[in-house]
Amino acid sequence: DAGVTQSPTHLIKTRGQQVTLRCSPKSGHDTVSWYQQALGQGPQFIFQYYEEEERQRGNFPDRFSGHQFPNYSSELNVNALLLGDSALYLCASSRTMGHQPQHFGDGTRLSIL
C-alpha cells in the first residue's frame, strides 16, 4: 500500500518563474494538506483540499494556489517565485472523518536562484 507520494523530489527555479508540485495521497484518504517548511523551522500550513475545494487556507499570498482532482491527488502552484519561497514543501493526506492522523510525503525541496 503506497503512502503519500510527492513529485518532483528536488526542483531548482529562478525568481519570477512558476512551479507546480504534485501529491498523490495514501490509498483511502480524501483530504490533502500542503505545508511549507523553511530551513530550521516547523512546517507552516498553506491550505487544505477536500472534495476538490479549498477548505481552509493559511497565511499565504494568492501566488500560492492549488487544485484537487477527482482521484484526490493534488497540485500546489506558486507563481512569481521569490527567493523566500525556497523551502521544503510537504503534502499530507488524511481521512476527513473526524480528526485523523495526517500521513506525510517526503516533500519537494524547492530552491530559488
Add this chain to the structure above:
Amino acid sequence: KNEVEQSPQNLTAQEGEFITINCSYSVGISALHWLQQHPGGGIVSLFMLSSGKKKHGRLIATINIQEKHSSLHITASHPRDSAVYICAVSGGSNYKLTFGKGTLLTVNP
C-alpha cells in the same frame, strides 16, 4: 509568541538515557500530535492524543489538557532515535496542524 512552543530546541544524549521533550500550547485544541522528521525531510506521525497517555514501544506521550502541556518520553534511547521531534496541534473545525519548531535530538553511542 508562537501558539506551540517546544523545549529544548536541541538535545544531546548518550545511548540508554531517558529523554523528555516538552510542548506547550496556547490555543484550544482537539488533538495534539507528536511527529518525527529525519534528515531529508520525511515526517512520520508518532502519536495523536487528546487526553491521558499513549505508549508505543519505547515511546510514551502524555498530555495535560488543563495545563496545555504535553511531553514525549523516549526510554533506553538509541542512536537510531536521532531525529527532529515536532509537536503539532489541531483544534475544533480547524483541521490544519499548527507546528512547533521542533527539537533536534542526537543520541550518541
